Structures are given as C-alpha cells and as structure tokens.
Amino acid sequence: GNSVTQMEGPVTLSEEAFLTINCTYTATGYPSLFWYVQYPGEGLQLLLKATKADDKGSNKGFEATYRKETTSFHLEKGSVQVSDSAVYFCALRTGGFKTIFGAGTRLFVKA
C-alpha cells in the first residue's frame, strides 16, 4: 500500500543553519506530494507541493523536489529562523480522496 516515511525528530538547529528533513514514499501510480507545517497550538497548513516528477515546490524559503527515481521529497531551507520551529509532515495523495501522512518531524530552532 501507499506509505510515507520521514526522518525521526526532534531536529535541533541554531538560527541560520541549513535544514534538511528527509521524506521517502511508496505509492502505486503517480502521487502528488505535499509538505504541511503545524505551528504550536494550530492545525496543519500547506507549506508546499509538487504534482509530477522533477517539479520543485517552494514557499517561505523552503523547497522540495519530487524525485521519482529515488521516491523522495526532501524538505530544505538554506537558513532557518526561530519562527520555523514547528512540526513538519510529508504527505502524498494518489487518485482518490485520501491523503497519507508521515509521522511528522519536530524542528526546534535556537536563537
């Protein structure tokens, strides 16, 4: 079946450090891929998405590239800020209604 695996957290970085959160997936067909972010006390919100191979999604300095050959969708940011502290979820959707989520990776950014 379809599944998403993302790196375990927590990830702790200093401000301005480079961030990578790894995400790999297993899916039949050609899924759309998403990163969602959950700030403390809030629900999830869409961070970025990519709908086909080699697409790059980007938003707020975050980027992720849909790599079909490695079934990966790693999240990166060149310089993190304290305000980026949150939980990040990788997710996929194939042709139906269901979105499959990874377990989430908590990021702490220290000033």
Place this chain on the structure above:
Amino acid sequence: DVKVTQSSRYLVKRTGEKVFLECVQDMDHENMFWYRQDPGLGLRLIYFSYDVKMKEKGDIPEGYSVSREKKERFSLILESASTNQTSMYLCASSSTGGEGVNSPLHFGNGTRLTVT
C-alpha cells in the same frame, strides 16, 4: 482564506459518554475529513465525506461515526468514549474542483480530547 472551525479546543469526557465533535467550513468545499493525531503515528484518517449525507470509512473507523447533514458541517461522534480515544482530533476540508487531486487539505486548529 478558507476557514475550518472546530467547536472546542479542549474537551474532557468520562468513559462511556457519547461525545460530539463539530466542524464547520466556510468555503463550500465538497470534501471533509476527520483525522486523529497521536505522537509518533502522524495523522490517521477516521472518516471522510465527499458530499452531503455521504460518508466513507477511513483507516481507523472503529468506535466512531459521523454525520453530514449540511455541506458546511461535519460531525464526529464517539458512541461510547474510551480512554484509548484520548487524542488530538483534526477536521479538514478540500475542494474537488479546480486542482482536483492536487488540491490541499485545509485544517481546523484541532480538538484535544481527554477521556478519563
């Protein structure tokens, strides 16, 4: 902006009580979902609905039911609450039109339910 509103942020209920969690969205979305969020497990789909009065089981429907009498409202019902249903519950909606399968989910802020 899409707004998904969950009626309660925190609820404390006793074992065996019937519990109603309410969710309302204001963007005329066709699809609505209930997830539960537990540490280390991510989000797991309980039920979803793609139209008024339509419902489909998700991955963990046992112990839950849902109701969708109006397009904007989707209720989750715990028929007889148990301690293993203590969790964060998240409601979401999405559109079928436009981006279709690529349309993102829009989430409410969640209801943290504690069953004692």
